[in-house]
Amino acid sequence: MSNERSRDRGNLFENTDKKKPSQPDFQGDCTIDSVAYEIRGYRRDDQLTINLAPPRGDRNTYPPDVFKGFLDAAPPAKKGGRGAKDPNAAPTPAWTGEITSEDARFAIRAFEKQGKSGLYFTLSFERLEKAPADREPEPAESEQSDWDS
Structure with missing residues (x-):
């Protein structure tokens, strides 16, 4: 059986031990393409900035992202509807966005969960196509000049 379900997932917890403003508001870990990463999240107005880096182990400094x-933040769910919630409806993410690296790009969906020690988010990552940065897009046929012929 494939472990497809366990790949490209992670968890993000609120950093309750935060002592300085420079420390992340959220911390967690994830696995993308079978590679482990540590996650740091910072609240910035209505957004959550996400940085993924290799695990730091016993070191006191963060490795490069x-x-x-x-x-x-996802729009709030509509309240006040009558009747039961559709059991076949897909769960609604609390946060959505994208992360990028030099050679990959992923869509992220964060789902709110309630654990024994408090609220946390489960993350799912979906690979997106990324155009190579070193190649310029080719002009459309109508944009080519007569000199190119």
């Missing part, structure tokens, strides 16, 4: 991006 591999992925960077931000998540936007």
Whole structure:
């Protein structure tokens, strides 16, 4: 059986031990393409800035970020509807956005969960196409001049 379900996922917890403003508001870990990363999240107005880096182990400093991006809060769910919620409806993410690295780009969806020690988010990552940065897009046929012929 494939472990497809366990790949490209992670968890993000509120940093309740935060002592300085420079420390992340959220911390967690994830696995993308079978590679482990630590996640740091910072609240910036209505966005959550996300940085992913290799695990730091016993070191006291953070390694350089591999992925960077931000998540936007999902619009609040409509309240006051009558009747039961559709059991077949897909769960609604609390945050959505993208992260990028030099050679990959992923869409992120964060779902709110309630654990024994408090609120946390489960993250799912979906690979997106990324155009190579070193190649310029080719002009459309109508944009080519007569000199190119």
